[in-house]
Amino acid sequence: MFTVNNLSCERDDRILFSKLSFTVQAGEILQVEGQNGSGKTSLLRILCGLSNNFEGEITWHGNPIQSDFAAYCQQLLYVGHHAGVKAALTAEENIRWMQKLHPLLNKGSIHEALKQVGLLGYEDVPCYTLSAGQQRRVSLTRLYLSSHPLWILDEPFTALDKKGVAEKEQLIVRHIQNGGLCILTTHHDFDLSDAHIRRLNLDQLNIA
């Protein structure tokens, strides 16, 4: 269970959000919405422990995330704005390095995952020769390999084609059906019953 209590964030003398509180249970998606510049990325970075620019409390299974940050990181898969893909390395080398970093990227084989994202045949070429969408796919290969309970995804569908988006969406649904949690920002609408998806709109929050 992921809980946020009275979270406030101010940047450049502008309040992005204040007194934000929410809970995400196992089996739920929290979709963060808002205009560009409304603080979606800032919020996700705070939730990942990548920003100290906030007030309030964030807990994971009842413990503040800073109290045992390594244990929290162990269970967290974060896909950020930047793909985190090294252009000079091949897709396979990139994935192997990510596996060293995150021991829980252990589900199935790399080749199977690369096949799933449609990069079979590209695993041996340096990533700078791939298109933006393909580089994104390299980064998202992690979703297929991940057995992390908590996913935090920042605009995961950027640069993907329609088919790719549909596949990743299914993957996220399967993840929460298996008892995972997912917090993401996207402008894409999920085809899901309201029981499983919650929406947080940062724009309305600021008006209120």
Add this chain to the structure above:
Amino acid sequence: MSFFSAILHRDLLLALRNRNEIINPLAFFMIVIALFPLAVSPEATVLSKIAPGIIWVAALLATLLSLDSLFKNDFEDGSLEQLLVSPQSLVLLTIGKVLSHWLMSGFLLALLSPLLAIMLFLPTQAFGALVGSLLLGTPTLSLIGAIGAALTVGLRKGGVLISLLVLPLYIPVLIFGAGAVQAGVMGVPIAGYMALLGAMMVFSLMFAPFAIAAALKLSIRN
């Protein structure tokens, strides 16, 4: 330990694929040293006198030049964020990154230095002191420099700032490094200089990785 070897493997592979990053500091080192005989004097007596200082200053500046990119690439493509949200030890990671930086800068500079020493008419009895002092001194330069690189990684133009932050801390290494070579030229014992360079290396190896890790966190999380 397998994580440590994975970092080394990754960073060395990246360096080999972007060869400019290896060649630039080495080329800078050679060019600076090659210009001195032209500008000062081609006389052996003059050159051999200033050779220890020139080689050490050039090695120091070449190291400084290569520092800017140490964390910058990882910062820009999002790899650094991934490192910070991983359960792996950031201190171990910084040691691996600095070691691979040193292998690609200081270590190669030390191997190249005898060749340039010949050009500057450095007496052959000082070659041991030259290579030895560079091998012991440049790891300290990489370690201290990495603190500056980590502190400035989030800034758009950190290059000059790194120099300002780091240069005062480089001075003792420069003095004892060049001093060791000078002592080698005069044929007096160099053990004292080497011991001091070694002590500085051990000291920075003990403390710098923690400072680098803390600086990286600071740069990312501000």
